[in-house]
Amino acid sequence: MPEITDKPVTIADYKGDVHPDWCPGCGDFGVLSVLQRALAEMGIPANEVMIVSGIGCSSNLPGFINTYGLHTLHGRSLPIAQGFKLANHAMNVVACGGDGDGYGIGVGHFIHAMRRNIDMTYVVMNNSIYGLTTGQTSPTSGLNMKTKSTPFGNPEMPLNPIALALSAGCSFVARGFSGNPKQLVEIYKAAVKHKGFAYIDTFSPCVTFNKVNTAQFYRDNTYEIEGENHDKTSKAAALERALETDRIGTGIFYVQERSQYEEFEKEVLEKPLVQHELGLSKDLQHKLIEQFV
Amino acid sequence: MSEKKNVIVRIAGAAGDGIASTGELFGKTCSRMGLHVMAYNAYQSAIRGGHVWLQLNVGEEKTRCHGEQPDVALLLNKTSPEVHIPDMKSGGIVFYDISKIKEDLSVIRDDLQYYGLDFKELCDFPGVSPVMVNVLLAGALIQTVGLDTGVSLEFFKEKFTKKGDEIVEVNQKVFNAGVAWAKANTKSGLSLKGDGKKRMFMTGNDAIGMGLLAGGLKSYAAYPMSPATGILHYLSTQAKKAKIIVKQTEDELAAANFAIGAGHAGVRAATATSGGGYCLMVEAVGLAGMLEIPVVLINVQRGGPSTGLPTKQEQADIKLVMGGNGDFPRIVIAPKDVEDAFFQSARALNLAEKYQCPVIILSDLFLSEHYQTVDPFDFSKISIERGKFMKELPAGAARYKRYEVTEDGISPRLMPGAAGHMYCSGSDEHDENGELISDILAGLPRAIDVRMKMHPKRMRKEETMLKENDINLPEIVGPKDAKLTLLGWGSTFDYIEEACETLRADGLSVNHLHFTDLYPMDREKLVEVFNSCNEIVAVENNMSNQMSKLILAETGFELKRFINRFDGEPFTGEYIVNAVKEKELAHA
Numbered sequence: 082m083p084e085i086t087d088k089p090v091t092i093a094d095y096k097g098d099v100h101p102d103w104c105p106g107c108g109d110f111g112v113l114s115v116l117q118r119a120l121a122e123m124g125i126p127a128n129e130v131m132i133v134s135g136i137g138c139s140s141n142l143p144g145f146i147n148t149y150g151l152h153t154l155h156g157r158s159l160p161i162a163q164g165f166k167l168a169n170h171a172m173n174v175v176a177c178g179g180d181g182d183g184y185g186i187g188v189g190h191f192i193h194a195m196r197r198n199i200d201m202t203y204v205v206m207n208n209s210i211y212g213l214t215t216g217q218t219s220p221t222s223g224l225n226m227k228t229k230s231t232p233f234g235n236p237e238m239p240l241n242p243i244a245l246a247l248s249a250g251c252s253f254v255a256r257g258f259s260g261n262p263k264q265l266v267e268i269y270k271a272a273v274k275h276k277g278f279a280y281i282d283t284f285s286p287c288v289t290f291n292k293v294n295t296a297q298f299y300r301d302n303t304y305e306i307e308g309e310n311h312d313k314t315s316k317a318a319a320l321e322r323a324l325e326t327d328r329i330g331t332g333i334f335y336v337q338e339r340s341q342y343e344e345f346e347k348e349v350l351e352k353p354l355v356q357h358e359l360g361l362s363k364d365l366q367h368k369l370i371e372q373f374v
Numbered sequence: 375m376s377e378k379k380n381v382i383v384r385i386a387g388a389a390g391d392g393i394a395s396t397g398e399l400f401g402k403t404c405s406r407m408g409l410h411v412m413a414y415n416a417y418q419s420a421i422r423g424g425h426v427w428l429q430l431n432v433g434e435e436k437t438r439c440h441g442e443q444p445d446v447a448l449l450l451n452k453t454s455p456e457v458h459i460p461d462m463k464s465g466g467i468v469f470y471d472i473s474k475i476k477e478d479l480s481v482i483r484d485d486l487q488y489y490g491l492d493f494k495e496l497c498d499f500p501g502v503s504p505v506m507v508n509v510l511l512a513g514a515l516i517q518t519v520g521l522d523t524g525v526s527l528e529f530f531k532e533k534f535t536k537k538g539d540e541i542v543e544v545n546q547k548v549f550n551a552g553v554a555w556a557k558a559n560t561k562s563g564l565s566l567k568g569d570g571k572k573r574m575f576m577t578g579n580d581a582i583g584m585g586l587l588a589g590g591l592k593s594y595a596a597y598p599m600s601p602a603t604g605i606l607h608y609l610s611t612q613a614k615k616a617k618i619i620v621k622q623t624e625d626e627l628a629a630a631n632f633a634i635g636a637g638h639a640g641v642r643a644a645t646a647t648s649g650g651g652y653c654l655m656v657e658a659v660g661l662a663g664m665l666e667i668p669v670v671l672i673n674v675q676r677g678g679p680s681t682g683l684p685t686k687q688e689q690a691d692i693k694l695v696m697g698g699n700g701d702f703p704r705i706v707i708a709p710k711d712v713e714d715a716f717f718q719s720a721r722a723l724n725l726a727e728k729y730q731c732p733v734i735i736l737s738d739l740f741l742s743e744h745y746q747t748v749d750p751f752d753f754s755k756i757s758i759e760r761g762k763f764m765k766e767l768p769a770g771a772a773r774y775k776r777y778e779v780t781e782d783g784i785s786p787r788l789m790p791g792a793a794g795h796m797y798c799s800g801s802d803e804h805d806e807n808g809e810l811i812s813d814i815l816a817g818l819p820r821a822i823d824v825r826m827k828m829h830p831k832r833m834r835k836e837e838t839m840l841k842e843n844d845i846n847l848p849e850i851v852g853p854k855d856a857k858l859t860l861l862g863w864g865s866t867f868d869y870i871e872e873a874c875e876t877l878r879a880d881g882l883s884v885n886h887l888h889f890t891d892l893y894p895m896d897r898e899k900l901v902e903v904f905n906s907c908n909e910i911v912a913v914e915n916n917m918s919n920q921m922s923k924l925i926l927a928e929t930g931f932e933l934k935r936f937i938n939r940f941d942g943e944p945f946t947g948e949y950i951v952n953a954v955k956e957k958e959l960a961h962a
Contacts, residue, residue, distance in 0.1 A: 102814045111566075128793040143798045144810055147894070149790040150798030152810070153663050160628035162597075164635025165642070165790075167619050168593055172639075172791055193624040244759070314712060349617045355640040355789060356763075357617060359590030359758045365615060366753045369584055373574035374406065374750070 083348045092121040094147065097198060101145045107297070108285030109139050110205050111259030115173070117146060118262075119269035125173055132175045133162040135182035139206035139212045139285065143178050156187030159203065160192045166201050169355045170343055174201040174272060181211050184220040184240050187274045195251035199342040204269070205242070205260075206285035216290030226293055242282050243323035243334055247316055253279035254335040258303055259286070260296045261331065268333060277341040284331075299329070306332040380433035382441040382563055386458050389417065395435075398575075398743065399512055403526045404432050405747045408568030412868070413745040414738040414944065415442035417685050419469045420796065425453045427733040430745075431521070434840035438868035439947045440744070445564070445768060446518060448511045449475060459483050469514050471507050472478065489514070496551045497930045500873025501544040509545055513552020520565030523553050548568065555852035573747045578715045578741040579604030582672060584751070586644055587616050592757045593636035593643040595621045595629040600684050601739040602646040615849060623839045626651035630658035630671065637662070637669045638799070640789035642723045645950045646672035650681065656698050658665025663702025666832065668726035670719070672751050675738040677942050686942030687739045687774055689864060690916035692924055695734045696893065696894065700905060702728065703835040705784075707843070707891040708736040708864030712746045714890065720756045725844060728761035729835050730787055736892065738915070740944035741865035756936075765794055775806040780826050785836030803828060820944040836894040845891045847899055852885030859907040860950070861933065862914075863921045870913055872947030877954060884954075885944045889921065895928040903929045909957050911935045913950060916927070933961060 088264035095117035103109050120130060129149035134140035136155035139347070143150030149172070152162050162176040183205045184189050194203070210228065211217040213341035219232035221242065225234040246254045253275040257265040265283065286296045311332065312318045343350050361369070384397050387785065397413065413430040431441040443463040449455060459482045461467065472490035479488045491514060493507045516526055527546050534541040583605045586594070596606045606622065613620040619636075623629045629645045647655065650674045662669045667675045668793035670716040675691045675871040677683025695706055705725050709715040718735060722883045726733040762784055767774060774795035785806075788795055802812035803825050811821040839845050850863075852874055862870045868887050877884045887907060904910065912933045917940040922933040937953040939945050953959075 099809055113737075126793065128791060131790055133640075139812070141810070144800060147796055148794050149806075151635075151665070152798060152800040152802065153665075154657055154801060157627060157631045157658070157661075159621065160631035161635035161638070164593060164621075164632035165639045166635075167621070167639045168636035168639035168643070169791065189624055190628055193628070220597075281406055297834075326582065344938060346619060348614055354592045354619065355791075356590060359592075359639075359642065359760075360756075361588060361616065361753070366588070368615070369587065369612070370574060370750045373576040373580065374572050 106288040108259040112179035135178035137179040139179040161191040177204040180207040195249040208287035210291040258284040306330040384426035384444040410518040412437040438872040497642040510552040514556035517553040517556040581716040582609035585716035589720030589723035592641035596630035626654040630655035644670040659699040662732040666730040692920035710867035782838040856885035858881040869945040873950035
């Protein structure tokens with residue numbers, strides 16, 4: 082039996098033993114501390130959280146937080162997280178990774194996870210660059226941006242992940258900035274609380290390889306959409322803000338109350354799969370055989 | 375024709391002509407009478423219009439082979455005569471639909487009995503539709519083969535009862551018209567007596583699905599791919615009853631990783647695909663090896679490479695399932711027949727949990743898609759063993775180490791969720807706690823030390839598998855001192871057995887060495903087995919002798935004589951017998 086304590090959950094419970102090896106000043110430090118704060122403030126015991134990541138600088142996050150963690154393959158955090166969640170839906174599942182991981186190699190899973198709507202949270206630490214491989218263009222690098230792999234400028238249009246999420250049927254679409262922890266912590270709390278797939282694109286500047294999308298850039302160009310009476314139940318309003326080109330909105334763009342995937346599996350998921358007895362009843366064995374006789 | 379112990383039947387027509395439903399009616403009539411059936415389905419990658427046929431070998435004793443030359447054929451479309459009449463046994467019987475086949479068939483061959491049935495004339499009653507011509511011909515067929523037509527009439531009742539009494543009755547009437555016509559117009563002399571024991575009539579995919587359920591499967595993810603899709607179909611229909619999650623994912627990458635996520639959570643999980651899909655899964659298999667997550671992956675092989683022969687047979691994915699970057703422990707099992715597919719699927723789930731590693735089942739199109747009669751499975755032979763899996767730790771237990779170094783290479787496995795023992799599993803090289811040593815520690819003495827402990831710890835599991843006798847040696851069937859040994863693996867078991875029986879009846883000294891557990895291999899014991907044989911000939915349903923090469927790599931024993939088939943068809947006993955004789959492989 083787990084030890085039963087009535088100690089309130091504190092942010093200390095979420096502090097990992099391993100010190101992050103991110104570059105000093107990396108935006109991911111902010112994301113980590115906001116995530117720890119959000120989970121602690123919600124009173125979720127750290128052992129009831131599973132964080133699944135892909136590969137990349139930001140995907141090292143599960144190693145630096147005191148929850149259950151899985152650090153997996155480049156681009157594959159979402160299928161693993163979804164398989165895990167349906168196997169043990171008593172756990173709070175958070176997937177995380179970078180823009181290369183989620184919008185490049187893993188973009189197929191991203192789209193389908195959104196329309197599938199399993200109850201989990203997905204944090205993309207978006208720095209518009211490939212950091213761990215030392216500075217190549219990413220799916221969110223700006224047009225004409227010079228990187229190691231595009232020394233003459235990026236010839237491709239950047240992806241608009243918020244617009245993509247809205248069109249893919251995501252039931253919770255948000256964007257935050259690691260340099261605005263006050264807003265970000267509230268977004269993360271709402272995301273974890275949301276019943277369904279909650280996605281947060283989080284600007285997390287790379288201090289080493291991206292000299293364009295710096296913390297100062299985001300301070301100068303972002304604004305909080307809730308300050309402008311944004312209607313987060315309107316997909317059209319959300320899309321309009323997602324398509325703005327002169328400024329970048331942060332906040333919760335869109336929330337849709339709809340059945341989460343688990344409701345379609347109500348009979349099977351009456352209790353978490355991990356708590357099911359294994360093996361078949363004699364009656365079911367008999368029925369399985371009879372079907373073929 | 376004199377009375378005989380088995381009858382080979384072929385049913386041919388266009389896709390959509392009801393070949394499968396005719397086969398089911400015929401097969402279930404046989405299986406319920408206690409006869410044995412082995413069927414093979416030839417089809418194409420087309421939903422309508424392609425030419426398809428089903429061959430069923432029915433016997434009073436277990437039939438090992440779908441056979442070569444049919445005794446009786448049902449021909450339902452225009453393409454059928456030129457394709458199938460040349461294959462018939464001399465004196466054989468051909469029933470055909472005269473609305474589709476109008477030419478004089480005796481021009482093709484004059485040593486067969488031809489019976490054209492006129493649906494319009496014979497079934498001139500209300501409620502019929504010309505698409506039921508297959509039912510009319512089935513009546514003639516079942517009567518001619520000497521089966522109990524009452525069993526067929528009962529089958530219609532069950533099959534169509536949901537559609538209403540009228541549908542049942544009209545099917546029975548059409549069927550009876552065929553029976554009556556055959557009684558009045560044909561003489562076959564055929565008769566088959568069943569032993570009265572009702573058997574199942576099912577495919578290998580059905581057996582794999584049922585075996586997974588029996589073995590405690592809780593989560594199944596797959597992307598459709600022939601010939602593995604039957605497992606997805608079967609499990610989807612059973613999901614609610616068996617209380618399991620079945621998820622069709624966006625691709626095979628997702629399918630394998632979804633199963634791995636479920637396996638890590640603490641449930642039994644599996645996925646299935648064919649070779650092309652398995653290519654996409656290779657990265658995930660390595661992940662399961664590195665993170666020590668139990669998962670079962672089923673590769674139902676088909677003709678390759680690339681898209682290859684999507685609806686045809688080959689056993690050519692050994693190199694693939696032995697692949698992946700770096701070294702990690704795994705188990706590869708190739709079931710030998712439908713019944714074995716059931717038990718091996720349940721066993722694979724046990725082995726995956728015991729060794730916390732990927733277990734791969736290598737089936738193939740033939741094994742997975744052919745119908746066969748099987749005695750009802752004995753579920754009591756299956757026990758669920760979870761190895762070092764724990765849902766919680768006792769209060770006051772020392773800080774849990776997910777990847778604790780142990781002598782047998784297997785670490786205690788704690789289900790994520792327990793309080794106070796959180797850990798992170800990393801796909802980078804990691805220490806006993808799961809902490810990565812790959813980034814800032816890489817190359818430092820501590821990291822080298824960790825690598826040198828953890829990598830051998832994982833690989834040690836393969837030694838443990840052999841030490842604990844969890845890997846079965848190949849079985850030898852037939853006289854131990856035979857002059858010639860036919861070596862096979864996986865689904866070719868029955869064909870090689872049939873060939874051995876025929877060769878022995880011809881006075882040759884032959885036995886059969888058959889692998890179902892392909893990997894890991896026990897070098898010393900295997901060399902001993904090979905040395906106990908005289909001359910060994912490998913029988914492989916591929917071109918490049920992949921199993922023989924694995925044996926060479928793993929044991930140093932070189933096979934030098936081979937029988938191969940890679941035209942897209944499974945072996946038959948006759949094919950192997952002819953190859954042995956043509957190549958003068960055996961000496962009397």
